[in-house]
Each structure stands twice: as C-alpha cells, then as structure tokens.
Amino acid sequence: MKISTECISCVIGSAVEIMEKQLPPEQYESLCQQMLKIASSQSWQETPTDFARKLYGFLRDAAGVDDPFKAAKEQSTELALKLLDEMRSVIARTDDPFANTVKVVIGGNIIDCGINRTMDMKKAILQMQEVFDMPLDIKLIRQFEERFYAAGNIFYMLDNCGEAVFDRLLLELFPGSITLGVRGKFVLNDITRAELAASGLDNYPVFDTDDDTPGVSLERSNAELLEAMRKSDLLIAKGQGNYETLDVYDRPIAHLLRIKCPVVSRALALPQGALALSMRNFR
CATH class of the missing domain: 1.10.8 (Helicase, Ruva Protein; domain 3)
Incomplete structure (x- = not known):
C-alpha cells in the first residue's frame, strides 16, 4: 500500500x-x-x-531507550492472559466455534499502540468481549476455514503483544506445521522473539524480520523469513501494518485485522472499527 x-x-x-x-x-x-x-x-x-x-x-x-514500549507490552500480555481462558470457554459454548475463534483473534488487533494513540489497555482488553456480536462475512469465514485445514503448513505473521496471546486460540486448532514470524527489532508494542515465551508462543519455530518496520517489508526483511513465508501453503498475516506491507504479496495469504483508519477502510470497503478478513491469491 x-x-x-x-x-x-x-x-x-x-x-x-x-x-x-x-x-x-x-x-x-x-x-x-x-x-x-x-x-x-x-x-x-x-x-x-x-x-x-x-x-x-x-x-x-x-x-536512548531500546524498547520504550516494554511496560505496555508486558501489561497487555498480562491482561490478555487473564482473559484467555474465559474467551476459550465462551467460544466452546457457541454454535460456531471456528467463526467465533476467528472473531476473537481479529478482535485482539485492537491492542495497537501505533494507531490507537489514546488506547486504554484495560478498556481495550475488555472490548474483546464485544467481538462475538460484531459482523464478519460468514462466506469468507467458511472459505478461510477450508483453506486453513487444507494447508499442510502455515506461516503465521504475528503483530502486537497482547493480541498475540489470543492468536493462540487459532493456532491451537491447526493440526499441521506452524511457523511464526515476528519483528526483528523493537518498534511500538509489536511482538519480537523476546515476548514469545510470556505470550505462550515459544513452542513454535520462529523467524524474525531483522528489521524495525511495523510490518513486513519485502525489501528490508531478512531472506530466511521471506523464504519461509513463500514455502508455506498459507500465510496468515495479522494486523494493519502487515496488511499495508503485504498487499502486493503474490502467494496465498489471509489478512486478519481490525480496521483502524479511513485508508484501509476504503481499501477493504468496510467501516472503521470493523473486523476484517481478506483472502488473496487462491485458485
């Protein structure tokens, strides 16, 4: 973009x-x-x-601070962990657990210190409980579900701390091989290798971008990460920064994000604040 x-x-x-x-x-x-x-x-x-x-x-x-959002990342992760089991329990009681898992995973993208400038971390976490009543195209969800389970391996590009805790709900459903992608250097509250263990995500293979772009720069990211992405059957990219940088990616990709600005709102033809699932390059 x-x-x-x-x-x-x-x-x-x-x-x-x-x-x-x-x-x-x-x-x-x-x-x-x-x-x-x-x-x-x-x-x-x-x-x-x-x-x-x-x-x-x-x-x-x-x-002169390497990780100025360290405290915000720790707080969001701690709050998300406290809510995780409750969200898992609510999902299990719904009539469409996969669709509601996707909603929760997308809803977690509200935890963003870049675009949500005045974000109250506790309020943002509590707003996660509202996602079950938010609309999301059921036809797209079914298409995503089919591609998700048909893939032999998935590359999952994470976005923010706190949000990444809720990503576990979707990752736990996949029976195949999962590789994670994270930022290579500290930027905003984006997740790096340093926060994976606290988020409960240190049991997967991981590549980092070796870059501080709050997205995946196809020019600046390291070759190993880009190669792992391309070798995957499905790339799942979380968040708006990953959407902005990977909109020209030419392999199968699913974007899961919360729309936070008018530019992306127009691009996806959805209102600001909406849950968005966008799939490209599937035959």
Missing part, C-alpha cells in the same frame, strides 16, 4: 504523541523540526509503515 496524505498526518500525529510521553518538553521544538525534515524527504512510492519506521526509530534513538 502506497503512502497517502492521510498516512503522513496520521504517522506524524502518532509520533508527536509518543514524543510527548517519552521525551522532555525542552526537546520538542528540535525533535519536531527533525521529524518534519524526515517527512519532507518521504518517498510516495513507499508504504505508510516505511515512514513510521523512520519516525519511530528516530524517536527511539532520541530517547
């Missing part, structure tokens, strides 16, 4: 809020000037996540 004017203003707004939370006011003028310089040189052939990588990386370096 190519960047647009809406993406520019969104990422800058997010970066300014991060700056105000993590850096002293006396640095704001200089930092804003430098961020505007970065914005002025932004290529319109790149993705929104390319721009985000530059600004968030700049602020991370300015703060």
Whole structure:
C-alpha cells in the first residue's frame, strides 16, 4: 500500500504523541523540526509503515531507550492472559466455534499502540468481549476455514503483544506445521522473539524480520523469513501494518485485522472499527 496524505498526518500525529510521553518538553521544538525534515524527504512510492519506521526509530534513538514500549507490552500480555481462558470457554459454548475463534483473534488487533494513540489497555482488553456480536462475512469465514485445514503448513505473521496471546486460540486448532514470524527489532508494542515465551508462543519455530518496520517489508526483511513465508501453503498475516506491507504479496495469504483508519477502510470497503478478513491469491 502506497503512502497517502492521510498516512503522513496520521504517522506524524502518532509520533508527536509518543514524543510527548517519552521525551522532555525542552526537546520538542528540535525533535519536531527533525521529524518534519524526515517527512519532507518521504518517498510516495513507499508504504505508510516505511515512514513510521523512520519516525519511530528516530524517536527511539532520541530517547536512548531500546524498547520504550516494554511496560505496555508486558501489561497487555498480562491482561490478555487473564482473559484467555474465559474467551476459550465462551467460544466452546457457541454454535460456531471456528467463526467465533476467528472473531476473537481479529478482535485482539485492537491492542495497537501505533494507531490507537489514546488506547486504554484495560478498556481495550475488555472490548474483546464485544467481538462475538460484531459482523464478519460468514462466506469468507467458511472459505478461510477450508483453506486453513487444507494447508499442510502455515506461516503465521504475528503483530502486537497482547493480541498475540489470543492468536493462540487459532493456532491451537491447526493440526499441521506452524511457523511464526515476528519483528526483528523493537518498534511500538509489536511482538519480537523476546515476548514469545510470556505470550505462550515459544513452542513454535520462529523467524524474525531483522528489521524495525511495523510490518513486513519485502525489501528490508531478512531472506530466511521471506523464504519461509513463500514455502508455506498459507500465510496468515495479522494486523494493519502487515496488511499495508503485504498487499502486493503474490502467494496465498489471509489478512486478519481490525480496521483502524479511513485508508484501509476504503481499501477493504468496510467501516472503521470493523473486523476484517481478506483472502488473496487462491485458485
């Protein structure tokens, strides 16, 4: 997905809020000037996540903290773990456990420190209980279910901490081989190798992007991860950042995300806040 004017203003707004939370006011003028310089040189052939990588990386370096969202990641993971068994129990009592598992897994994508700038972590977790009543195209769910169980192996590209705990509900249903993908460097509250054990996901083979793009850059990610993705029968990509970077991926892919901006809303013809399941490159 190519960047647009809406993406520019969104990422800058997010970066300014991060700056105000993590850096002293006396640095704001200089930092804003430098961020505007970065914005002025932004290529319109790149993705929104390319721009985000530059600004968030700049602020991370300015703060001198490798993982500025460490506390938020730990909190979201802890809260999600407390809710996991309840969600599993509710799913088991529904008349369509697979469809409701997909809803919960997509619903977990609300836990996003990049786009949800004023996110209350506890409130976001509690909103997970609302997903059972949210619409999601049942025909798409059935198509996804068929492809899911027909695959011999799946590459599952994770997104955020907390959200990743709920991904376990879908992963547990798959009888074949699963490989996980994570970010290679700290960015926002995106999950890396460092958080897999706390999320209960350290029992799968894993590749990382070796990159701090909040998505999967097909140009910057390491070759081993890209090769593992391409060798899989099905790539499942969680979240909006992965959608923005993998919209040109030419192998079978299923995107599971919560729509958080007008640009993606228009691309998928669904309202903001909706649960979205998008499948491409299937014959």
